[in-house]
Amino acid sequence: MSSLLTNASAMTALQTLSQTNKNLNTTQARIATGQRVSEASHNAAYWSISTGMNAQNKALSAVQDSLGFGKAILDTAYTGLNEALVKAEDMIAKYVSLEQDGIDAAAVNAEITQLKAQITAIATGADFEGQNLLSTAGTAVDVVNGYNKTTGVSTMTIAKYDLEAAFAAVTDEVTAQAAFTAMKTAAAEFGAMKMRIESQSSFISQQTDAIDRGVGQLVDADMEAESARLSALQVQQQLGIQALSIANANTQNILSLFR
Template structure:
């Protein structure tokens, strides 16, 4: 019986060995190009064609992370605005204490007119200083403690659907908290005695207003800390999805470079098969 063989015929027209060697070399070159791109960019998935689904997920998360930059800026700006308002409120409270001291001293019936007049001048100077502290308590064009104070509404999430609100507190003279009138004076012992009660009420109101502002500032600061951590977590998650393992890619690069050199040698050997056939006709 004749023994059947599956060996490829020797041909000068079709070099099957060279074709296979070239296919393997091209595959190695493609893998080498991919690995070099990962090393150059540091990313395993740099574009949608690398992996469309993962790239889309990562892109959506990048959008959330970048949106949180605006949230952080809004919170930081709001914290600064509230802190300026708190500083002004503390100054108002201190000035009210000094005004009470002057009013209490002026209520003494044993004072002569000159002493009473001097105390009244000091009282009015403190009153005017209080008004200036309130009018100058402005940050980025926003004043929370003036008669027309602005309520803060800071962004709280990346969609803009949630906000943290800190209400304005009117600390202006003659307002709901500081009941001392803008023209108040202690020119007489009787007016000075009446002023003590008014100032006491104002001190209590200002303390309550400062407590609300302080709570609002703390809430903003706590949320800012959370947003910072959330953004870091999102960025780390995106990195887990698309970043390349450079140690692994470096080892793969060396292996592919060796494989490429072997492929070139294999193709060179396969291309010599035609010249070997010439020996059959000598």
């Protein structure tokens, strides 16, 4: 039976075309964003997980920045301390030479004074953005080295070594040797701290990469599959339009019955 009021074929064709257009819009959005889950309405569970992990990654990025800043401060102090060690070696040699009869003590003492001044200049100049681990005015530095959403932020402390004060108290070979020994200990501690920071920085980098991969598994679109789906849906859309056109033309055929 044919009816002017109800065109079942057109209704079916229209519903099919509407669903095809909806699927096509979804596929086009996935291709445009590169994500199959870009908002909560797509998949609430996956969206919630990915949002939380992305927030953690941003926090870890801040940790990485803090580690970089701490490493720069430590590198500055480490470099200065190594240079000061060379000057301290020279100073010890000068004190030893003073024990030799006939040496020009005034000239040697003048050289020692200059060496002490150079070490003091190294100590006060080993500054990075107001942070100095070698001067009397400097302080220990706290570095953020980790973040966990359950336990929060973790930090590590880089203790200072007061190089400036150490050589202000040097008066002879014995005190110079004691200061030199303390400098070596401080340099070893700085070196160990550098290794720790570098290791932690590498771990944070690997951790953020792992999180990115995990989030990608949840929300990233399979571009090869979406490309194939787009082609198929475009064909379906064209066929749906054709089918709707044919269904709408059926009502025109009724007119021929009254001619």
